[in-house]
Amino acid sequence: MSTMLLQAKNICAYYGPTQVLHGLDLAIAEGGITTLLGANGAGKTTILRSVCGMVRTTGEIRFRGHEIADKATEDIVRLGIAHVPEGRGTFVRLTVEENLQLGAITRGNKVEIATDVERVFGYFPRLRERYRQQAGTLSGGEQQMLAIGRAMMLRPKLLLLDEPSFGLAPLIVQEVFSILKQMNQREKVSIFLVEQNAALALDLADQAYLLETGRVVMAGAARELREDENIRRAYLGY
Amino acid sequence: MELFLHQVLAGLATGGIYACMALAIVMIYQAIDHLNFAQGEMAMFSTFIAWQLIEWGFPYWAAFFLTLAISFAGGYMIERVIMRPLHNAPILSHVAMFIALFAILNSAAGFIWDYQVKNFPTPFGTKSILGEGLLSAHDAGMIGATVVMLLFLFLFFRYTRIGLSMRAAAANPESARLVGIRVGWMLALGWGMAASIGAVAGMLIAPVVFLEPNMMSSILLYGFAGAVVGGLTSPAGAVVGGLMVGVIENLAGTFIPVIGRELKLTIALALIVLVLTVKPSGLFGRTVVHRV
Amino acid sequence: MNTAAPVSKRRAYEAPAYWRWLGFLIVAAIALPLPFLLKNFFIFQLTLAMVYAIAILGLNLLTGFNGQFSLGHSAFFALGAYTAAILMDQYDVSYYWTLPVAGIVCFVAGFLFGLPALRLEGVYLALATFALAISMPQILKLSPLEHWTGGVQGIVLIKPNAPFGLPLNPDQWLYFFVFAVAALLFFCAYNLVSSRTGRAIKAIRDNPVAARTMGVNLSLYKSLTFGVSALYTGIAGALGGIAVQFVAPDSFTFGLSIALFVGLVVGGVGSIGGALFGAWFVLFVPNIAEQVSKGLAGAVYGVMLVLLIYLMPFGLAGLVRMAAMRFARAKR
Ligand SMILES: Nc1ncnc2c1ncn2[C@@H]1O[C@H](COP(=O)(O)OP(=O)(O)O)[C@@H](O)[C@H]1O
Ligand SMILES: [Mg+2]
Numbered sequence: 001m002s003t004m005l006l007q008a009k010n011i012c013a014y015y016g017p018t019q020v021l022h023g024l025d026l027a028i029a030e031g032g033i034t035t036l037l038g039a040n041g042a043g044k045t046t047i048l049r050s051v052c053g054m055v056r057t058t059g060e061i062r063f064r065g066h067e068i069a070d071k072a073t074e075d076i077v078r079l080g081i082a083h084v085p086e087g088r089g090t091f092v093r094l095t096v097e098e099n100l101q102l103g104a105i106t107r108g109n110k111v112e113i114a115t116d117v118e119r120v121f122g123y124f125p126r127l128r129e130r131y132r133q134q135a136g137t138l139s140g141g142e143q144q145m146l147a148i149g150r151a152m153m154l155r156p157k158l159l160l161l162d163e164p165s166f167g168l169a170p171l172i173v174q175e176v177f178s179i180l181k182q183m184n185q186r187e188k189v190s191i192f193l194v195e196q197n198a199a200l201a202l203d204l205a206d207q208a209y210l211l212e213t214g215r216v217v218m219a220g221a222a223r224e225l226r227e228d229e230n231i232r233r234a235y236l237g238y
Numbered sequence: 239m240e241l242f243l244h245q246v247l248a249g250l251a252t253g254g255i256y257a258c259m260a261l262a263i264v265m266i267y268q269a270i271d272h273l274n275f276a277q278g279e280m281a282m283f284s285t286f287i288a289w290q291l292i293e294w295g296f297p298y299w300a301a302f303f304l305t306l307a308i309s310f311a312g313g314y315m316i317e318r319v320i321m322r323p324l325h326n327a328p329i330l331s332h333v334a335m336f337i338a339l340f341a342i343l344n345s346a347a348g349f350i351w352d353y354q355v356k357n358f359p360t361p362f363g364t365k366s367i368l369g370e371g372l373l374s375a376h377d378a379g380m381i382g383a384t385v386v387m388l389l390f391l392f393l394f395f396r397y398t399r400i401g402l403s404m405r406a407a408a409a410n411p412e413s414a415r416l417v418g419i420r421v422g423w424m425l426a427l428g429w430g431m432a433a434s435i436g437a438v439a440g441m442l443i444a445p446v447v448f449l450e451p452n453m454m455s456s457i458l459l460y461g462f463a464g465a466v467v468g469g470l471t472s473p474a475g476a477v478v479g480g481l482m483v484g485v486i487e488n489l490a491g492t493f494i495p496v497i498g499r500e501l502k503l504t505i506a507l508a509l510i511v512l513v514l515t516v517k518p519s520g521l522f523g524r525t526v527v528h529r530v
Numbered sequence: 531m532n533t534a535a536p537v538s539k540r541r542a543y544e545a546p547a548y549w550r551w552l553g554f555l556i557v558a559a560i561a562l563p564l565p566f567l568l569k570n571f572f573i574f575q576l577t578l579a580m581v582y583a584i585a586i587l588g589l590n591l592l593t594g595f596n597g598q599f600s601l602g603h604s605a606f607f608a609l610g611a612y613t614a615a616i617l618m619d620q621y622d623v624s625y626y627w628t629l630p631v632a633g634i635v636c637f638v639a640g641f642l643f644g645l646p647a648l649r650l651e652g653v654y655l656a657l658a659t660f661a662l663a664i665s666m667p668q669i670l671k672l673s674p675l676e677h678w679t680g681g682v683q684g685i686v687l688i689k690p691n692a693p694f695g696l697p698l699n700p701d702q703w704l705y706f707f708v709f710a711v712a713a714l715l716f717f718c719a720y721n722l723v724s725s726r727t728g729r730a731i732k733a734i735r736d737n738p739v740a741a742r743t744m745g746v747n748l749s750l751y752k753s754l755t756f757g758v759s760a761l762y763t764g765i766a767g768a769l770g771g772i773a774v775q776f777v778a779p780d781s782f783t784f785g786l787s788i789a790l791f792v793g794l795v796v797g798g799v800g801s802i803g804g805a806l807f808g809a810w811f812v813l814f815v816p817n818i819a820e821q822v823s824k825g826l827a828g829a830v831y832g833v834m835l836v837l838l839i840y841l842m843p844f845g846l847a848g849l850v851r852m853a854a855m856r857f858a859r860a861k862r
Pocket of ligand 2: 044045046086
């Protein structure tokens with residue numbers, strides 16, 4: 001196994017008095033795609049929020065040698081973790097251009113930023129056509145592309161994706177997932193993918209975790225999980 | 239016809255006041271996504287500070303810019319100290335806080351500087367430049383200053399990264415954090431800027447309406463009306479809206495018997511309700527289209 | 531750790547019905563003997579507190595249960611007060627008959643204002659109602675209406691005497707009269723909130739989209755709520771006019787709206803009983819503030835409000851509810 005980019009130990013997370021994550025461990029390998037599966041309400045979104053300091057969390061989270069569990073969201077992001085949140089988090093009132101610029105707001109070099117915008121267009125040519133349009137007017141698929149593009153503008157080491165397939169037509173999902181694969185290989189960005197669509201996610205990922213009510217119940221190579229009898233019946237449906 | 243033109247001119251003169259206030263309102267609305275009901279009182283308080291500095295012997299422009307700086311710091315502190323702990327509270331708490339702020343500033347100004355009406359100097363002079371006292375040099379200067387401020391803001395928000403960050407932080411704080419923006423700072427910055435713009439408005443308005451703790455109460459309403467007419471999302475719209483409200487008010491006062499003269503505030507109310515219900519984005523505001 | 535996560539929706543702790551009756555009995559047991567123990571001035575003050583409580587309750591029906599804002603309830607209060615005053619002054623109507631009329635007038639006015647306000651949400655509604663509050667005194671001063679309204683001078687009223695030869699002075703009688711009206715209105719509010727209609731109203735607050743798909747007619751219910759809210763506040767206005775024996779445009783400024791709004795926030799948004807505490811706060815705290823510092827009364831008041839918002843974000847009622855919840859949990 002390669003070196004670990006992010007390593008979490010014994011994470012517990014709480015919304016007010018309600019505990020949602022119950023002491024789970026997690027490791028994300030450098031360079032790979034790791035997926036996190038689980039039913040609705042299992043706590044997948046909460047894990048991503050824990051990593052980014054958006055929910056009260058106890059435990060240890062190390063990212064490239066930094067302890068980030070007690071850092072503020074914006075500082076964690078600045079270390080190189082880009083998060084495409086549930087619901088995409090588009091700035092609907094701003095233009096596509098401004099959304100992309102915001103992705104790189106922590107970076108200084110204007111020339112590099114301009115080339116990165118071009119790079120994003122390389123992956124998502126449709127965004128170029130919509131460049132000056134208000135982001136709220138994009139279709140669901142285009143907004144998802146914009147959200148991923150915005151995240152890539154950070155030049156992240158780790159990309160967190162929360163159900164990118166949600167609400168999209170199957171064909172668009174295929175397209176988005178294949179682009180994610182390309183990005184992972186060409187941009188040297190590790191991906192942590194939260195999905196309900198287990199079949200797709202397991203095809204894409206190298207490693208996988210299965211979550212049930214705030215606990216990891218299974219972890220291993222994606223291939224192994226795909227072949228597991230129980231997973232097949234419960235999550236893949238054949 | 240001549241009467242009509244005269245009244246339009248006079249309306250522009252008062253409209254300049256509203257435009258100034260409307261701009262401050264829209265500015266803070268953009269920065270913090272809230273209508274600040276204490277905005278008028280903040281402007282009033284800043285103007286008193288300027289007055290005090292002038293009393294102490296500062297030349298006008300020194301006092302002017304010093305007041306901008308002090309107001310900026312004051313707005314910044316208000317956000318940090320008072321509003322900040324409420325970030326996750328419901329809108330209702332925010333409105334309650336604005337009202338508390340309103341009461342505190344109004345009462346403190348009266349306590350420090352008493353309720354006597356005071357003269358405030360104008361840097362533009364008071365000569366009449368158009369039509370027998372309809373538009374004075376000060377009125378023209380006020381409109382000019384508002385336009386300059388508008389231009390400055392436009393450039394700032396459109397073309398600077400910090401302006402973009404501020405807009406993002408206001409529109410969607412959570413997403414803004416996720417791209418690494420320090421949202422807390424941006425909000426405080428927005429408050430600071432809004433306080434400064436309010437200070438400009440106050441200092442320009444004070445020579446016309448005289449300085450006293452309650453000078454802003456009706457102007458704030460007209461400012462809101464101007465902001466709404468122009469569109470709360472559009473600074474340029476706010477300025478045009480403010481001027482329009484001034485003209486409408488004046489024309490109604492001249493040409494609609496009784497009601498026009500006695501119900502000036504109600505005209506503002508009617509404008510607000512009318513525009514908000516018929517075209518909530520105002521004349522120049524952006525409509526947000528959502529798709530699911 | 532940064533806790534920017536959305537605050538979970540607080541689930542209201544519903545006190546069992548007998549608690550409410552118990553609460554009412556306690557309040558009554560304290561309130562009824564008071565007029566025989568206190569000086570007339572204090573009786574009058576308590577009467578006013580009940581008047582405010584009714585007005586705040588009206589505002590609370592709108593804001594707390596339906597999620598609509600209003601900074602303009604001083605206008606409905608004024609409308610109620612003037613309706614009562616004009617009826618008594620010009621048409622010799624008995625004071626008690628003015629209440630239903632004031633209620634109906636304000637209901638209609640609120641309903642009509644609610645129609646355009648329907649399309650306004652949150653801060654826009656606050657703005658429109660703010661404008662309403664600011665412009666109301668001017669409307670009341672309008673010269674063509676002077677014959678009825680008395681213009682700037684307002685209308686002076688006569689304090690009603692106790693009927694049936696009851697051995698009560700006018701202040702005591704008015705206290706009991708207002709108490710009875712308040713009890714009735716609070717009772718109605720409880721029933722309204724827990725009725726089918728009340729559930730629809732609350733559903734609109736919590737999830738307008740879902741409410742619509744459940745077949746709730748949003749516009750009708752929102753306007754109706756606005757109407758009912760104005761009705762409560764209007765009756766309070768009428769009672770207030772009768773109690774103070776005087777109505778004038780400048781008694782109904784934005785300051786009054788602020789007072790009602792503050793009472794709402796302090797008492798607890800969405801809590802019916804909280805209106806009582808809210809009324810107490812808006813009536814007596816300014817006095818206390820004045821004692822702390824005469825010149826800075828407004829500032830002291832503002833600071834108290836700030837502290838209250840920090841310390842009790844859900845008002846006093848929220849505090850009580852939280853304590854009750856702890857208590858209930860501890861018992862289990
Ligand atoms: N803001 C919140 N407040 C309270 N509970 C929450 C909140 N968000 C999520 N939860 C609860 O936490 C659990 C996990 O939620 P989540 O992480 O969103 O699950 P998933 O993303 O796997 O569907 C669920 O039971 C949900 O009800
Ligand atoms: Mg989720």
